[in-house]
Amino acid sequence: MRAASNDNAPRLIAAKDAAEMTSLSRQLLSAMAAExxxxxxxxxxxxRVAYVRAEVEAWIDKKIAQRG
Numbered sequence: 622m623r624a625a626s627n628d629n630a631p632r633l634i635a636a637k638d639a640a641e642m643t644s645l646s647r648q649l650l651s652a653m654a655a656e657x658x659x660x661x662x663x664x665x666x667x668x669r670v671a672y673v674r675a676e677v678e679a680w681i682d683k684k685i686a687q688r689g
Contacts, residue, residue, distance in 0.1 A: 633663060633671035642677055 636647045643650065650672075653659035660676035 630674060632674055633665075634674045634677065635671055636662065639672040639677050643681060 634642075636650065639650055640647045645653075650659055651662070654661050660672060660680055662670035662672050664670055
C-alpha cells in the first residue's frame with residue numbers, strides 16, 4: 622500500500638475520477654463495491670458519493686501485484 626502523500630491531493634474523489642483511475646465504469650465500480658470487490662464509497666448526500674483516494678490507489682496497487 623502506498624504511503625500517505627502530502628501533495629495536497631483531495632482525500633475523497635468523485636466516482637468519475639475513480640472510474641478514470643481504474644479504467645472501469647462508474648456503474649461497474651458501484652456493482653463491485655456492493656459485492657465487496659472494490660472499496661466502499663462514502664455517502665456525501667442523497668445523490669452524491671465519493672471514494673477514498675488512498676483506498677482506490679491501494680486497490681490498483683493490489684491488482685498490479687496480482688498479475689502474473
